[in-house]
Amino acid sequence: MKTQTQIFDYAAWNDRLPELSKRYQSASPYPHIVLENFLDPDTLDECIGEFNKLNETDGWINYKHYNEKKRGLNKLDILPETIKETINELNSPEFLDFLSALTGIKGLMKDDYLEGGGIHQSGRGGFLNIHADFTVHPHHRNWQRRVNVLVYLNKGWKEEWGGKLELWDKKMNACEEKVLPVFNRCVIFNTDADSFHGHPEPMTCPEDRFRRSIALYYYTEEDKPFRRATYYQARPGEGKKKLFVKLDNAMVALYTNIKGKLGANDKFVSGLLRFFSGRKK
Secondary structure (H helix, E strand, C coil), rough: CCCCCCCCCCHHHHCCCCCCCCHHHCCCCCCCEEECCCHHHHHHHHHHHHHHHHCCCCEEEEEECEEEEEECCCCHCCCHHHHHHHHHHHHHHHHHHHHHHHCCCCCCCCCCCCCCCCEEEECCCEEEEECCCECCCCCCCCCCEEEEEEEEECCCCCHCCCCCCECCCCCCCEEEECCCCCCEEEEEEEEECCEEEEEECCCCCCCCEEEEEEEEEEEEEEECCCCCEEEECCCCCCCHHHHHHHHHHHHHHHHHHHHHHCCHHHHHHHHHHHHCCCCCC
């Protein structure tokens, strides 16, 4: 990638901050915003090319249990050059300043571990049930998770394939917004204990197409952070699923405790979770 490439246009986006921050902080069902043409498109084209070569990489983590089916890669040292440079830009002090101004949250910190983040990929049949994210970094006990940034890399994505990000109200009564994961669209949102979101319907895209994103999470340091593992919820009318969702929540909580206490990584612990949930592949 050319070193002169400006991955994020700070001048253009900072000029819009007064309007964008007002939209973000007043949004329903919780603070969030959807932004188009977020990053340099040529850079993201290179990211897609690198993504295409990663399918056989042994660093992929398979997140497969009752509540999700996707793959992730969060090791900076094995990510390709352009993807790594893009992540580093979105973790830079300049971008953190932009993000703090947008969200109104001071002291936002990057995560060099990319816990649960990095890059994500889901294929046909992939899904992620509605949930609120884990609230404390498993390896930093005073780091409260505050903000998610998702950048989608999906050119030509069709609405009938599914994969829309759903944002649900805090009482899990209704979905208030659905976001199609199209190329260079960015979704930024607060990750509070009741920021429920996901893409719960198994996707119907062709076998050779994938829902791909760069996913980065940001934290603040707190004396007494609220601690909870990722918390999944059944949607209204899914009464038969509630027991299985509840049981899987218990396994995810155990997963999180193992990671925090033993320093285990996602690849190891997700294998245990997949085994106990009965998903072998």
